[in-house]
Amino acid sequence: MYDFKNIEKKWQKYWEENETFKAVTGDSKNPYYILVEFPYPSGAGLHVGHVRSYTAQDALARMKRMQGYNVLYPMGWDAFGAPAEQYAIKNHIHPKEAVKENIATFKGQMKKLGFSFDWSREFATTDPDYYKWTQWQFLQFYKHDMAYKATVPVNWCPNCKTVLSNEDSAGGVCERCGTKVEQKEKSQWMLKMASYSEDLLKGLDDTNFADRVKLGQINWIGKSVGAHVTFKVAGTDLDFTVFTTRCDTLFGATYCVLAPEHKLIDKITTLDNKEEVEKYRKECSFKNEMERTELNKDKTGVFIGAYAINPVNGKEIPIYISDYVLASYGTGAIMAVPAHDSRDYEFAKKFNLDIIPVIEGGNIEKEAYTGDGVHINSQFLNGMNKEEAINTMANWLEEHKCGEKTVNYKMRDWIFSRQRFWGEPIPMIHCDKCGWVPMNEEDLPLLLPDVAEYEPTDNGESPLAKIEDWVNTTCPKCGKHAKRETDTMPNWAGSSWYFLRFMDPHNNHEFASIDAMKYWNKVDWYNGGMEHTARHLLYARFWVQFLYNIGLVPNKEMIWTRVSHGMILGSNGVKMSKSLGNVINPDSVINEYGADALRTYEMFIGDYSQDAAWSTESLAGCKRFLDRVYRIGEKLNEEKGYTNEVLAHQTIKKVTNDILVQKYNTAVSALMIMLNEYEKQDSITKDDYRLLLTLLNPIAPHITEELNEKYALGDKICNSTWPTYDEEKTVESTIEIAVSVNGKLRGTITMDKDASKEELLKKAKENENVKKYIDDKEIIKEIVVPGKIVNFVIK
C-alpha cells in the first residue's frame, strides 16, 4: 500500500504549475486533436461512465504527446438546455448559479483524476463570449436563407411546457420526463437541414467513423430511391402525387390513401360524405404521433367519395384517408398495393378492397407477398424481375408525363426554437412593418436578461416573453418599435460547433480563425456515447457543412474518426440509477483506491465499445497490480538494458498498438504479464522498470511519474519519448510448435524460430506421443505452417 493520495496531489499540482499539457496553435510538431464529448454539468456530479471515456482519450493523448505530436485535448461544458434548467428549477436557484456550482464540482473531480486536459481552452456554451458566436452563426443561417419561420404541428410536452423535436420525443414520450407528447401548432424557427440530406450522406466518405456510427447516420437520413406518380381525380381537373419505391407494382394499385392532413381533401368540393371525412380528420388531429403509430393493429380510415385514375391502365380506384399514411413523409399520399404490402393488405381486408397480385409467389389469400418474383398481371412488365420492372415503369411514367424517378429522405428540417429560458436567445427582432429582421452582428451577444423568474409559463411562451424591458426594442431596419424573438435555441446548438472553438477559444473577432482551424485541420479522434452518434453528430456535421459552404471552415467534414464507448452498468448489470442504489461515485473510489486504480480498472473492465458491469472486487485487483508495481522498485539491480529483450519488445508493441485501436483491456493485461515476469526474476534493471512505468503511464500517470522520480530512472515521463519496438526482437529465438494428427493436438515441439519445413516435419515425427498415432498409419497429407503448427492427416 503506497501513499497514493499525496502522490496524486503532488503530480496534479506539478502538471498544473508547469502547464504540461498546454497545446500551442502553430507549433511545428504534428498536430493531433483528441476530443471527448463535453459533459452537461448536472447536479449529480461526474459519473463513472465519464471516467471511462475521459481516461481512454487521456491515455491516447498522453501516448501521442510522447510520440512527438502536438496534442490538443480540451474540455468544456455544455451547460445550456433542459437538464441544467430542470436542476435549477428543482433546487430553486438561478440556472446560472447552478451551472457555476456544477462546473466547479465537475472540474474538481476531473482534476482529481489527473486528466491531461488543456484547461487554458476551457469554456462553457453559456459564456456570453461563446454564445455570441452561436448567435452569430444563426444569423449566417438566416442570411443564407437556411433559417425560416414556419407554423408546424409540433410535439408538445404538457409537463415540461415545451416543444420537443421529433428526436427529443422519440416513441411519443418526452425524452426528459416521460410524459405523453401532444400535438400543437406553433410558429417555430426551422433550419433547412433536409436540404443537406445528400451531402450529409456523401460526407461520410470523408470520415473514418466506425461502421456502426456511419450506419446510424445513414439510417437517420433514411434515403430511399423511388418514384413520384401523379394520379388524376376522376371527374375533376385535380390531381395528387404519391411517392413509391415500387412503381413496378402500379398495376396492382387498387386504391389510394391520403394522410388526413392532405390539402387535396379541401379542394374536392363534391364530397357526399364531407361530415364523416371531417369527423375522421378531427379525430386524428387529437391523436399524437405515439397514439397513431401505436395503434397499428387496427387500421382506420374513410372513403372520401372520390376516385383516382391509375395512369397506367386508366382504372378508377377509390381514394381513402387514413392515419397510417404520414403527412410528414414523402408526399403524404400513397398508392396502395395490397397484394404486396402488409399494411395495405390489412387495410384492404378491413375495407373489402380488391387485391390484385402482380408478382408471382406467396399466397395472397393469407397475407401480402413482399418477396421477390416475376411480374404478372402487368401488361408490358410481365415476366420481368424487380429491378428491370422498376426501370421500365419509371421510364414509362416519364415518357407519359405522369411520374418521375425521385429520391426521398426521412430526415426533416430541424425545429430550432425552444420555449425555454435557459438557452441562447435567438437574435431576431419582429417589426410590424419590416417583418423578421436579424439583429446587427455588432450588437451581439444578445444577453439573457438577469431575472428571478425563469420557470416556463403555462401558455407555452418562453419565460422571456414576460420581461418587457427585454422584449421591447427597436427595429434595426426602420428604427420603429419592435419586439424580440423570445424563443431560445435547442441545447444541440452550442454542441454543434464547440470543437471548432477549442481550436481558437479566446478569439474576439471571429468564432475561430481560419488559420487556427487549418492548423488543427480536423478532430482526429472524437469519442462519445452511442446515444449521441445519431443526432448530435448529425447536427454537428450539418452545422459544419453549412459553415464550409459559406467559406468559414477549411473542411466539409471537421471530424475524422468517431468511436463510441459502452456504458458502465451497475454491479447488477443494469444501468446505474439512484432508485436502484447501484450508483458508484467516483469520488469515493478515488478516496479509497486512488485515481490511478480507478483509471486502470476502467480501462481493464472489458471491451471499450461494449457495456460493462461494475465490480469493486476487480477494481481491488487493479489496485493490487499498482501496489505490486510500486513494490517491485525494491528489486532494482545495477545492470543495464532489458533483462528479457523479447518481453520488452513484445509489450511495447502490444501496448502501443492496443491504445491506438482502443483495446485498453488487453493493453493493461500485457502490462500485468510484464510485471508477472519481472516478479519471477531475482532482480530487474532500471531500464526494465522504466519501460514498465512508461508504458503504464498513459493509464496510471501519477504512480508511474512518482516511481520514476523516486528511483531516479530518467527524465519525467511526461517529457520523455514513447518507446519503440523492433519487430524482429518481438519473437523468441526458439518457439513451441503444436503438432496435431487429424486436427487433434497430440504434442508440441520446441524449435528454432527459423526452422525449415523439413526440420519441423522431422522433429514432429520424432515426438513420442505423435508417433503413437502415426507409426503404423498411412500419412495422406502433411501440413506445415512455420511458426504455428504441423498437422498430419492419416488414414
Add this chain to the structure above:
RNA sequence: GCGUGGGUGGCGGAAUGGUAGACGCGCUACUUUGAGGGGGUAGUGGAGAGAUCCGUGUGAGUUCAAAUCUCAUUCCACGCACCA
C-alpha cells in the same frame, strides 16, 4: 417488423482460420502474520484413477484445421419503428 451489436468457465473477458479460456476476479490447499478487503507458493472449463474423451447458444456446411468463414435457427441488449 427493420437495423446494429452480442451469446466463450462460477464471474469480467482473451484468442478473427492454426495449442480455446491470456489477464483479472472468485474459489481450493499450503504457507507467513497477533487479527484484517495483508504477503507468498501451487491449483482451478467439464467428465475420468488414468490413457483419453467432451467442450465457444442450436443445427448443418466449407477446410488438413472453425469460437473465428458460409447458410439456417434461437435467445439477449440497444436504436428506429405504419418512412410507402
